[in-house]
Amino acid sequence: MHYLSTRGQTRPHTFSEAVEAGLAPDGGLFLPESLPDLSGKLGAWASLSYPELAAEFFQVFAPEISAQEWRAMTAQAYAKFDSPDVAPLRKITEKTYVLELFHGPTLAFKDFALQLLGLLYKRQTRLSGKHLAVLGATSGDTGSAAIHGCMGQEGITIFILYPDGRVAPLQERQMACTGAANVFAIPVPGTFDDAQRVVKEIFGDTAFAQGINLSAVNSINIARVLAQCVYYLWAWMKLPEAARATAEFVVPTGNFGNVMAGWLAQQMGMKCGGFRVATNQNDILYRFFTTGEYRQGEVMPSYAPSMDIQAASNFERYLYFVLGRDPARVREVMARMKAGEAVTLPQQPSSFRASRMSDEIIPKVIAQMWQDWQYVLDPHTACAFTDMAQDRVSVVLATASPAKFPEVVTQATGAEPTHPMLEALKSKALSTFPLPATAEAVKAFIVEKMG
Ligand SMILES: *Cc1c(COP(=O)(O)O)cnc(C)c1O
Secondary structure, X not given: OOEEEOOOOOOOEOHHHHHHHOOOOOOOOEEEOOOOOOOOOHHHHOOOOHHHHHHHHHHHHOOOOOHHHHHHHHHHHHHOOOOOOOOOEEEOOOOEEXXXXXXXXXXXXXXXXXXXXXXXXXXXXHHHOOOEEEEEEOOOHHHHHHHHHHOOOOOEEEEEEEEOXXXXXXXHHHHHOOOOOOEEEEEEOOOHXXXXXXXXXXXXXXHHHHHOOEEEOOOOOHHXXXXXXXXXXXXXXXXXXXXXXXXXXXXXXXXXXXXXXXXXXXXXXXXXXXXXXXXXXOOHHHHHHHHOEEOOOOOOOOOOHHHOOOOOOOHHHHHHHHOOOOHHHHHHHHHHHHOOOOEEOOOOOOOEEEEEOOOOHXXXXXXXXXXXXXXXXXXXXXXXXXXXXXXXXXXXXXXXXXXXXXHHHHHHHOOOOOOHXXXXXXXXXXXXXOOXXXXXXXXXXXXXXXX
């Protein structure tokens, strides 16, 4: 199995090479050269535990890593989850299920991919004998999940930049209270875009990046998308058989990484009814799926900050399929999007519906779900609870624990959500490494810490 770039100007990569590169050298995103048909395997996979299922799945996509190694890695990656099911599927009503993806160490779905990615990095440093410096910018959840995937791993040092004062206090604690010597949480002045710009500039200095063996942690690594396919298959196999073919997955969406994984699983033989892309007031994807036009706007901060996005970085993977897997057309459309042009794409019979939710509604939905079903939603998951399909089963992906967002949840339900993991953080010392938002300052810091 090889991996090709959506922009078609990169040689085929193995899984390990594609994981190591993150972004393809031509600026595109990696995808498997062809999508295997897994439908014949699903029967046998239905009785597996979550880590076993993940190991079987990844053997299809990375046969160069042995079955035994995959089983060891997935067992370790999901051992830290606080539910025996890893991704428990809860039935709320006859027609509504919630797939809880927040039982990992940072209480958000990004742990599914980043726990595994940390182990893949570790494997790579063992094979190459080279120490790895992992660098990324975050608005909250990706950074903390990446840190928890890498902390304490031999041969890896991780540096995460975030906008000072603009991530949730608990998210900052998750990054800065690990006590691990190989973790550096770096607040910089400005917004997420400033932090992201510094990271891009550092990677732009290829001599520096190669010299220090720098790897990017961001939302576009193919290993992340594949790791996320697994919980769709898992949930689908746990549904009553009669519900599967029409079931709609409802996915709180920002960068389109999560829902992309579901759509890939469908293309590989998971016969479901489709997907609903659920956005907050930053509704570029809602507008795209309802009108066909992709037009960027200004980001408006919301109660669901991990979905405050106007340029969905994983959307290019979907574009590739929409444009008939033609890399020349992908390059052309991406260039127009980058220039800020509104792009209208060929409408086609699609598996997607879309919904949006404004900030006024989010607390009301949290309150209503608590009142009706004694079920507490986080503000991201709340965005899913609108425009529910009436005639078939919905599976809502719960992307974060309500305990990560105590202010809005307390306001809505009258009770403060807590989690022992977050409570434990409150008494720990915060260890941050503030730096100016310049590539020079951050490079000098990395050099110093890498010795
Ligand atoms: C990252 C994140 C999202 C958005 O996921 P995408 O893959 O970017 O669409 C939604 N909810 C939470 C809690 C997140 O952390």
